[in-house]
Amino acid sequence: MTTVVIIVAVVLVAACALAFLYTRRTSGHGMRRRFGPEYDRTVARHDGDTKAAERELHERLKRHGSLHERSLTPEARAQYAERWTRIEGGFVDAPQQSVAEADALLAELARDLGFPDGSDFGEQSAALSVHHAEHVNGYRRVHAAKQGEGSTEDMREAVLEARGLFNVLVSNGTDRQVHRHPHHAEGRGTA
Structure with missing residues (x-):
């Protein structure tokens, strides 16, 4: 009987230790480390309420972590890659159209990779934030720029920043850069 009690106690202590480690890893510093700038953005959206932000991020992990x-x-x-190159190449002549095409291409690419489809931008971006924060x-x-928010310079910067996500997604998560085609002059018409 004493042996059974000791075994049960050891199992309970081990379960508590594992629960503590899991909770610690997915909250506070663990959440900040996992989500990086997305953690800070979410905290800011919650007016500095870290508990509310961590609840939101934890919910994203539960919905999209697997x-x-x-x-x-x-x-x-x-x-x-060719489509992205055309989008960037057309930016100088048609920035608003290029931004709209970049938005559509990212939604399509994410869907093709198994993320929620782009019909619900919030759901798709939440899933992407879990895997590509x-x-x-x-x-x-x-x-946002597609909605007409910001200047041409803001649109240019948005496309440049979006290229980071595009590169990670198109390279199957390996962070390889998109290779430019030699017939595109360096800097000519690129965002």
């Missing part, structure tokens, strides 16, 4: 990205084929990667803000900026 999402498994699908890989793109080399052909699909090349097609997306360092880069999702560029997508948000492009989406």
Whole structure:
């Protein structure tokens, strides 16, 4: 009987220790480390209320943490890269159109990789923030710029920042940069 009590006590202590470590990892410093700038952005959106921000981020983790990205084929990667290059190349002549196309391309790319489809931008950007917190803000900026928010310079900066998320997504999460095609002159017409 004493052996059973000791075994139960050891199991309970181990379970409590694991629960403590999990809670610590997914709150406070663990959340800040996992979400990086997205943590600060969420805290700011909650007027500095870290508990509310951490609840929101924890909810995102529960909803989207187990999402498994699908890989793109080399052909699909090349097609997306070509489309992105055309978007950037057309920016000088049609910045608003380029921003709208960048927003649509990011939504389509995320959907093709297994994220929620772009019909609900908030849901899609929340899922992206769980898996690509360092880069999702560029997508948000492009989406806002598509709505007509900001100057041409703001749109240019949004597209440049969104390129970070595009590069991570199109390279299947490896952070490789999009390779420019040689027929595009360096700096000519690029955002």
